Amino acid sequence: MMQIKTIELFNIELPLIEPFIVSYGTYPNMPSIIVKMTSQCGLVGWGEAVPDEHVTGETLEGTYAVLKHTLAPAMIGENPMNFEKIHAKMDALIYSAPAAKAAIDIACFDLAGKKLGVPAYQLTGGRYYEKFPITHVLSIGTPEKMANEAAERVEMGYNSFKMKVGRDVASDVARIKAVRERVGKEIAIRVDVNQGWVNSSTTMQAVRELEQLNIDWLEQPVRADDIDGMVEIKSKTSIPVMIDEGLRGVREMREIIAKRAADKVNIKLMKCGGMYPAMKLAHMAEMAGIECQIGSMVESSVGSAAGFHVAFSNKVFTSVELTGPLKFSKDIGNLQYNVPYIQLNERAGLGVDVDEAVLAELTRDHCVVQ
Template sequence: MKIQQIDIFAIHLPLIEPFIISYATYDTMPSIILKVTTDTGIVGYGEAVPDEHVTGETWESTYEVLKNHLAPVVIGESPMAFEKLHDKMNKIVKDVPAAKAAIDIACFDIAGKALGVPVYQLLGGRYHEKFPITHVLSIGTPEAMAEEAAKRVEMGYRSFKMKVGTEVTRDVARIKAVRERVGEDIAIRVDVNQGWGNAATTLQGLRVMKDLNIDWLEQPVNSEDIDGMVEIKSKSDVTLMIDEGLCGVREMREIIAKRAADKVNIKLMKCGGIYPAMKLAVMAEMAGIECQVGSMVESSVGSAAGFHVAFSKKIMTSVELTGPLKFSKDVGNLHYDVPFICLNEQPGLGVDVDEAVIQELCQFSAVVTA
């Protein structure tokens, strides 16, 4: 079985409401959907959701690098030779993890379909039966965030990921408002998205929010500041998660060596797909560091890929793949039983892709063949 053709679709996924984080506001989510066809007729789908602030890739550059560099180099290769595929992609262009993730995910979808098994069976089998879904609160006024949290509690959610990262005093007011509204039994995770900049500012914030009982604090400092994470961890008893500071093996080695975090947020778009994500998970497991599979707000395609990784590993203790719940229209049908996610038993990613929706949302496209 060989890769015969790759169709590339640059789309905009429509959000129900704007997604606001410390460094950007999204009215739609730019995504690249791949359709990979083999010479046996099996079709697999992949997705790239780049972020110039995190992966160093733009939507436009990802489309171009896939069309002109990565897709041509994997044409004619076996979609099941994951190590070889990544080696070829890494030799042709450095980094660009979201672009590589699109090809990686599509190939795992093909492999699962060819063997008649879900992707998680290719990764060691299913360990978790279900995961609770955490609702993500975009940055807003304290009152608005508290009101949305209260509504979500009524829907059954038991945990929130609060986006903050503007100014510490205002962020603490947001966290206090949500905590007072939802009570002490609801889990609150705080994601700063690098917005507090450095360890000193972060420690100031932690001192004034010490009684708010947060589950963990995620990426408060600049992504390159591993030593800042070490300082925060040494001076605080709040669980510390690293996100933007972890892309691949190089960063994971430094995090482990310096004990820079209690928990790491592995994202397929940051590391290059399912195959590299499993390598990072094994490294973290050996070091005794808990893992989460996080989201770049992918469609059902990319989100399902992340869930297969999460469901297959014991060290994965949380997931935040809620992209499909935020879209007014999606290209696939990943099913959520809010506030839980339970994967199906279908081969591959287990997602039915609607090509009519892809065409409707498509801004431009390309076909790469032998």
């Protein structure tokens, strides 16, 4: 039986090539917590937590403290392959705290895969997809800037975009129209409002302008907790709607299914607590006929790889938006992208090597729990 011997925590900051801008904030760099989990037999599993005050309700400092004082000490001596038991133990210790739990969960999957000599996707359903197209995310900018960036990316081979909007309807519609005019009709455009239009009436003003623009889907236009607002929008538009911030765990998924509040849901490991809970949400969605996406909190190669392993092994996932490693000027891992696609390797666990020299260079705080 494998046992967890030590857990090391690294509070790091990943340098972005350019600031990441969404409706609720601008990120010059991405803070992250890396977990290094070592077993009694000497194997190492890597995990990651990228908390977000606006989405998971966790701060970086709080997540680091929860891992250091609550979750990591309780994992020592546990078998990392007992995913159900590990989650039950974490849930008994602290309510919610999904990003903190995700870091432990991901490290356990990496360890289990390495112990068995199989890729992590073999533990989540086996390989279903061979490759996924990568969507380029356009940060909020002027209509001209966003259109220019989209045109550059089409030249590089990208054929789908996720546009970040959410400032005000008039300027957002101008942004979307500018990109559509520049890239033509064949390129896929998804619009992510990140709650920026607040309510259904504002959203419907935008929807009337967007109906003719062949939008793949409209993501989280209203406040996260306004499930009824999503119901109203879905009933009044032909544009498919996706819930992101409004879906964290099982409780929200039950309500979304019961009210038929979305055509698609954006499952993020940092919102739900890791790979194992993400699988449970995907199974619920599949039973209800709702398509899934694995979304990004701009994680490093470690957290991004974990999301890909879940998506590659379940047919209900029809899109993936894990582009964190492409946004960093320096990353701790070596997840390989073949733009505009990603194909996972066949290596055990997450299939990612962590460069401990780079990790040390980016670390602001470090501790060992044993």
